[in-house]
Amino acid sequence: MTPGQRLRQIANVLNGSTLLGLLLAACARTSVSPGPHGLLIASRYRWRLPLAGAFTVGNVVLFRTGPEVARSNPVLLCHEERHSTQYAWCLGLPFLPLYFIAAAWSLWRTGNPASANIFERHAGLQAGGYPDPQVTTGGTGPTAPERNEA
Known part of the structure; x- marks a missing residue:
């Protein structure tokens, strides 16, 4: 150690x-x-x-x-x-509410609790088995697929 x-x-x-x-x-x-x-x-x-x-x-x-x-x-x-x-x-224990706030932020931004969670990102998303981030730039929630409407 x-x-x-x-x-x-x-x-x-x-x-x-x-x-x-x-x-x-x-x-x-x-x-x-x-x-x-x-x-x-x-x-x-x-x-x-x-x-x-x-x-x-x-x-x-x-x-x-x-x-x-x-x-x-x-x-x-x-x-x-x-x-x-x-x-x-x-x-110590202040980590828990901070983690849950970061998870909620990530859920709002990406649709999952890990991709934009600063704690998961610093721990290594792939090492934890999490998807790569798909963070939006506008702060309006998960990115929707683009539509090509004619």
Whole structure:
């Protein structure tokens, strides 16, 4: 673990976000095991929300799959690790409302909650399995296909 990863791990424990992630993992009855770079992997998450195959709360990455599948996807783990760093930069739990505001903005601009979401863009859209952005320039909602009316 690098000094930066260790600092992030400590920051997310102190700001309460990792503790919230562990509480969520316990309530959802997932199995938690140590992961790479100071992350904790909570596997076999079965609750309906969120719809994602993986999501992060503090340094806890919750996966719908088993731990062996989660560990075998280093690109997705790197994406989720970036979200863990975002929790630290946002001082923990303030990340959640900021993320939801960014998701709503993205939904309004592109029709999906990730493409224009600054947090997802900085974590790597493709690494997270999200579509490329199709942001409009006018700020009036999703881009409609052009019509050629005669």
